[in-house]
Amino acid sequence: xxxxxxxxxxxxxxxxxxxxxxxxxxxxxxxxxxxxxxxxxxxxxxxxxxxxxxxxxxxxxxxxxxxxxxxxxxxxxxxxxxxxxxxxxxxxxxxxxxxxxxxxxxxxxxxxxxxxxxxxxxxxxxxxxxxxx
Numbered sequence: 001x002x003x004x005x006x007x008x009x010x011x012x013x014x015x016x017x018x019x020x021x022x023x024x025x026x027x028x029x030x031x032x033x034x035x036x037x038x039x040x041x042x043x044x045x046x047x048x049x050x051x052x053x054x055x056x057x058x059x060x061x062x063x064x065x066x067x068x069x070x071x072x073x074x075x076x077x078x079x080x081x082x083x084x085x086x087x088x089x090x091x092x093x094x095x096x097x098x099x100x101x102x103x104x105x106x107x108x109x110x111x112x113x114x115x116x117x118x119x120x121x122x123x124x125x126x127x128x129x130x131x132x133x
Contacts, residue, residue, distance in 0.1 A: 003086040004042040005031070012082050043086075047093045054130050055094070055101035056123040059087040060109015072110035079111040102126060 003009050010031045014024035028037045039045045062081030087105075094101050104122055109115050
């Protein structure tokens with residue numbers, strides 16, 4: 001399934017671009033009229049071309065346990081929940097194609113630098129090896 005073609009994904013993408021003060025269709029065009037462009041930016045559509053690449057997928061549920069001490073910008077946990085659906089779909093697509101990947105799917109989380117830095121650290125050994133560093 002192409003994630004960017006789902007109406008909920010299209011709304012999220014267009015709203016995110018608009019929130020940045022950019023005309024929403026400036027990103028990939030209209031989702032209907034420029035369907036090919038939207039597909040060419042969809043990880044699930046492009047998944048077969050990832051064969052042979054080292055992949056690291058990471059996402060939280062966005063559902064922070066009560067009493068947890070975390071800083072999350074307004075809406076960051078909601079955005080993480082929305083992104084999670086796409087990451088899980090990509091993981092299923094890769095699995096169906098027999099393409100291996102490393103994953104860190106965790107409870108809680110927030111779409112913010114705090115979590116990106118943590119996950120970057122977890123993915124660094126894979127990245128370091130791929131770069132030959």
